[in-house]
Amino acid sequence: MRKLSNIQVLRGLAALAVVLFHAREEVDGVGIATRLPGFMGGAAGVDVFFVISGLVMVHASAPLFGSARAAVPFFLKRLARIVPLYWAVTALFVLLDPADARGDLGRRAFAGFVALSLAFVPYAAPANPDLTPVYPLGWTLDYEMAFYLVFALVLALPRRGAVATLSLALAALVAANGMLALPGWLSYLGATQVLEFVTGLLLAEVGLSGGRLPRPAAAALVAFGLAAIAAAIPWSDSWWGSWRGLAWGLPAAAIVAAAALCLPRRPAGPVRRAFERLGDASYALYLVHYGAYLGLESVLGRVFDLARLPALPFMLLLVAPTLAASFAVHHGFEVPLTRWLQRRVAPRQAPSLAVAEG
Numbered sequence: 001m002r003k004l005s006n007i008q009v010l011r012g013l014a015a016l017a018v019v020l021f022h023a024r025e026e027v028d029g030v031g032i033a034t035r036l037p038g039f040m041g042g043a044a045g046v047d048v049f050f051v052i053s054g055l056v057m058v059h060a061s062a063p064l065f066g067s068a069r070a071a072v073p074f075f076l077k078r079l080a081r082i083v084p085l086y087w088a089v090t091a092l093f094v095l096l097d098p099a100d101a102r103g104d105l106g107r108r109a110f111a112g113f114v115a116l117s118l119a120f121v122p123y124a125a126p127a128n129p130d131l132t133p134v135y136p137l138g139w140t141l142d143y144e145m146a147f148y149l150v151f152a153l154v155l156a157l158p159r160r161g162a163v164a165t166l167s168l169a170l171a172a173l174v175a176a177n178g179m180l181a182l183p184g185w186l187s188y189l190g191a192t193q194v195l196e197f198v199t200g201l202l203l204a205e206v207g208l209s210g211g212r213l214p215r216p217a218a219a220a221l222v223a224f225g226l227a228a229i230a231a232a233i234p235w236s237d238s239w240w241g242s243w244r245g246l247a248w249g250l251p252a253a254a255i256v257a258a259a260a261l262c263l264p265r266r267p268a269g270p271v272r273r274a275f276e277r278l279g280d281a282s283y284a285l286y287l288v289h290y291g292a293y294l295g296l297e298s299v300l301g302r303v304f305d306l307a308r309l310p311a312l313p314f315m316l317l318l319v320a321p322t323l324a325a326s327f328a329v330h331h332g333f334e335v336p337l338t339r340w341l342q343r344r345v346a347p348r349q350a351p352s353l354a355v356a357e358g
């Protein structure tokens with residue numbers, strides 16, 4: 001698919017926001033006393049990713065709509081895109097930090113936990129009340145893979161029919177979960193964050209139908225989105241687990257709408273190209289940074305008393321090597337392996353890295 005420059009830039013910024021959010025959390029985690037403000041708003045990068053995912057899937061799949069045979073190769077390509085790096089970082093996490101990965105689980109229960117995590121199925125147990133995978137950042141991929149599965153099921157329809165059908169189905173799931181408290185995995189997948197995929201689907205349809213925003217309107221949407229994300233933070237305890245898809249999902253959709261519907265006027269300069277490259281590596285950056293932080297803290301802790309380090313230099317010591325490692329993983333592992341696998345599971349389709357994960 002043709003690269004959407006603004007979306008790639010936004011993808012890079014969203015990944016960087018999540019990385020900085022977790023770096024700021026590590027400041028408190030190692031006990032550094034600081035007046036540095038929190039950066040909880042950076043976590044909204046995940047909500048931006050979900051909206052982008054809905055949008056990009058429609059753009060990337062435009063030639064596939066209306067084909068009854070498209071579902072299987074589409075889903076296999078998504079597996080080839082998502083699975084190798086996720087399985088690799090999960091395996092490294094389990095092998096290098098088994099105590100943290102295992103927690104209070106017995107050997108048999110932990111084996112089941114790992115297996116379900118690798119299959120993108122939430123592990124429901126008293127020891128895991130948040131249903132997070134063994135590698136915690138994988139929770140977003142549980143939603144992504146479920147979305148790809150249902151997206152594949154509607155590819156046999158014409159594009160507009162597919163977007164409408166899937167949007168209504170996902171909205172109905174969320175509404176049913178709110179009214180009936182659906183059991184088990186359905187309840188997990190019926191979270192309001194699912195509506196963020198829906199907004200991405202609808203934005204893609206608007207863009208493909210010729211909808212555009214003037215630059216002042218796009219700037220206003222970005223300002224609104226950032227302000228709304230920040231304004232919701234003080235009340236996060238009341239909406240975090242139930243209304244996140246609205247409290248942060250709607251502002252995220254406004255930001256993505258600005259990026260998708262207001263096209264660049266001139267060729268990319270060096271700054272834009274740098275953020276596009278960051279967007280290209282956003283999946284690696286998202287998955288690698290959590291484990292990288294743990295490893296860096298272990299190494300730095302042998303040299304420094306981490307609690308005595310200033311907050312900003314400490315964050316820099318985490319973020320800079322992680323960015324370098326993420327680009328290395330992206331170019332040395334993710335890209336070649338993804339393209340090799342995609343050529344084998346869908347040989348008639350061009351390999352694509354067009355997916356926006358959290």
